[in-house]
Amino acid sequence: MLHVAMAPTLPIIDFSPFLSASASEESRFNVAKELDSACREVGFFYLKGHGIPSELIASMLANARDFFETSTQDEKDAIAIKNISDGGDNARGWLRVDNPEKGSHEAVDFYRPVDKHDKSHTTGLGENKWPMTPANLRAVSETYIEQLEHLGREVMRAMALALGIDVSLFLDRVDKAFWNLRILGYEGRKSRSPAPAGIGEHTDFGILTFLLTDSTKNSLQVLSKSGDWIWVDPVDGCFVCNIGDMLAEWTRNAYKSTMHRVWHTSDSLRISIPFFFDPNWDAFIAPVLPDAKGGFNAEEGIRYKDKFVQSVDYPLWRDPLVEESTTQW
Ligand SMILES: O=C(O)CCC(=O)C(=O)O
Numbered sequence: 001m002l003h004v005a006m007a008p009t010l011p012i013i014d015f016s017p018f019l020s021a022s023a024s025e026e027s028r029f030n031v032a033k034e035l036d037s038a039c040r041e042v043g044f045f046y047l048k049g050h051g052i053p054s055e056l057i058a059s060m061l062a063n064a065r066d067f068f069e070t071s072t073q074d075e076k077d078a079i080a081i082k083n084i085s086d087g088g089d090n091a092r093g094w095l096r097v098d099n100p101e102k103g104s105h106e107a108v109d110f111y112r113p114v115d116k117h118d119k120s121h122t123t124g125l126g127e128n129k130w131p132m133t134p135a136n137l138r139a140v141s142e143t144y145i146e147q148l149e150h151l152g153r154e155v156m157r158a159m160a161l162a163l164g165i166d167v168s169l170f171l172d173r174v175d176k177a178f179w180n181l182r183i184l185g186y187e188g189r190k191s192r193s194p195a196p197a198g199i200g201e202h203t204d205f206g207i208l209t210f211l212l213t214d215s216t217k218n219s220l221q222v223l224s225k226s227g228d229w230i231w232v233d234p235v236d237g238c239f240v241c242n243i244g245d246m247l248a249e250w251t252r253n254a255y256k257s258t259m260h261r262v263w264h265t266s267d268s269l270r271i272s273i274p275f276f277f278d279p280n281w282d283a284f285i286a287p288v289l290p291d292a293k294g295g296f297n298a299e300e301g302i303r304y305k306d307k308f309v310q311s312v313d314y315p316l317w318r319d320p321l322v323e324e325s326t327t328q329w
């Protein structure tokens, strides 16, 4: 029988030269250029040689699976996201989305902790709500977050090199990155009702997403340039990375933030863990590349916190019948 090997659908970038002190300038530059092409052409790529230990990755996936398989509804309710009007921050904690057309899922969202003295009740500025079980979910996640924050900054460094801009234009705005770690569970077909599992089509709104998933295939779809949805399956040892809207704006749309969605039809629970690497809460994000006339306009740009509040306050998860979304829900 003729065996046809499936070519990967996205470019695979080996990032290891950027993490090794002994790598040559030339090898770093080559990686930066590969990354740059992937960001310009697709907006999605596989990242290997990222330096995150496989045991840490396995523990993250095992803990998330344990949470979704064993938590009771009471445990979930205890950490549910609360609206501002109910004293919550509208962002941190557990939520379930039941969208009959675009799919259902459950998630727990954690964000960069905020200064305890900050008394403002703005969207996103509450306390993280860590599940009680599994007991080590918080400690393992904190180790993971620290390493992903470092990786995020190194990828920004590579992008700055390829773009030919001063690296501090990026790094000064991500040194307190307002990251969001999200654990997601998509029910298997057997236990699901009434909606199928998934997430409606959207672009992510931040800088860069590092997506870790279990080995389930045929779940994540990315919109190709030709307008077809293509399956993006997990590749061993790689993150699936994608550009968010803020980085697209930051690079004057040289880098693409590409539509994607999840449509999960297999029988078993699928776990995915996006890490959204985003700018500092107060960072002002203005294009780092000149406009068509070769200039910059002082009026251009947006403060990250404004973008965040606009994106997260969009009430898709409260209204399953809202049609269009540009948020990550
Ligand atoms: O679960 C996935 O594969 C992707 C999730 C996603 O796109 C998101 O949470 O923004």
Ligand SMILES: [Fe+2]
Residues within 6 Å of the ligand: 202, 203, 204, 260, 328
């Ligand atoms: Fe997404």
